[in-house]
Amino acid sequence: MAEHKIVYCNCTYARIIEKDVKQAVLQALSETGVAFTAVPDLCEMAAQKDPELARLMSTGPVKLAACYKRAVKGLCHSSGVTWNDDDIEVINMRETDAEGVVKALLNTEALS
Amino acid sequence: MTHIVLYEGPGAQSMQVDERLSLMSACLESGVRVEASNETEVDSDGPVCVIGYLDQDSAHSEKDNVQLFNLHELEQEEIIKAIEEKAQERKPWKPWFPVIDFDRCTNCMQCLTFCLFNVYGVENETITVANPNNCKTDCPACSRVCPEVAIMFPKYKAGPINGDEVNEQSLEREKMKVDISSLLGGDIYSALRTRSTESRTRFAKERDDERALKERQRCYKKLKEALDIPDSVLASLPDQDMIDMKRRAAMDDNQAEGGV
Ligand code: SF4
Ligand code: SF4
Secondary structure: OOOOEEEEEOOOOOOOOOHHHHHHHHHHHHHHOOOEEEEOOHHHHHHOOOHHHHHHHOOOOEEEEEOOHHHHHHHHHHOOOOOOOOOEEEEEOOOOOHHHHHHHHHOOOOOO | OOEEEEEOOOOEEOOOHHHHHHHHHHHHHOOOOEEEEOOOOOOOOOOEEEEEEEOOOOOOOOOOOEEEEEOOOOOHHHHHHHHHHHHOOOOOOOOOOOEEOOOOOOOOOHHHHHOOOOOEEEEOOEEEEOOHHHOOOOOOHHHHHOOOOOEEOOOOOOOOOOOOOOOHHHHHHOOOOOOHHHHHOOOHHHHHHHHHHHHHHHHHHHOOHHHHHHHHHHHHHHHHHHHOOOHHHHHOOOOHHHHHHHHHHHHHHHHHOOOO
């Protein structure tokens, strides 16, 4: 993946991602000083058909820390956002530890 | 809704890591989107608050939609308070609604007929989640009636309903293959109501409070276990008149569109 955007979903309105993982990821991103966008809840953006979702997900390569790829893809579909599999890498914070998430977000080489 | 930019580009000094982190966390916990950015251009037409150690002639200052919070002049606590006030524009809602995996969906419409809260609709002859706000928080029942395991609730506790890959093991674990018809005989909601009416009748006839109550509880328990329906949803099931009205409305719509 070439130069990519970093997007972090905080899943604010549910407790499905461990708090420690979320905090450690945010902390690491804050420490590096890298540019990134943090959204409170991607599900809410999809439900509201927030145009910002399209800007984040379909304008060039993006690495997104959230939950399962199948869920995120479905959310994008539900709000009419084009899904380009080559450009979007979803890092699942429900299954990956903080170190793995940060590594995947910051590593500019393609991971999968 | 306002979004926040933590700006540390040209014309601004860097923040401390802790400062950046606590502002970031405060925004997210208040439900506000936030960007860490070094770009002088704000890519948004909506209201934006730019926070940073900004020089007098900051590049952001001339834009109409941009409000500046200068950390040289304001305490971090004051800024966080202002963010929290802006966040009050948001209606409290846990974003809980079905998400369809169109790689699996066959457009059979079973979810449409099952859900009595008008969450589903049809657009261009394709199933759609028309009213996500109508969905009952924490109720994943419709995902269990989808024969293709195509309905997800991303905030659900377990796979494959939470979006995890669908495999035989997870199907087994979540009892996705539960045959609803055999469980309670056809329309699950009407079965539930019949059971509850039957129990009431029996209750009246036999004056056997305990047995009637137990029968109802058994039925509810079965439903709850199989479909994971929360008590609040069971308690708010629509009555027969409402269901009939819904059915008639759907038929009228269908006829108006030239259906059979
Ligand atoms: S996309 Fe996933 S991580 Fe983000 S808010 Fe929805 S359920 Fe939570
Ligand atoms: S029940 Fe499942 S397969 Fe049928 S229309 Fe609904 S989502 Fe699609």
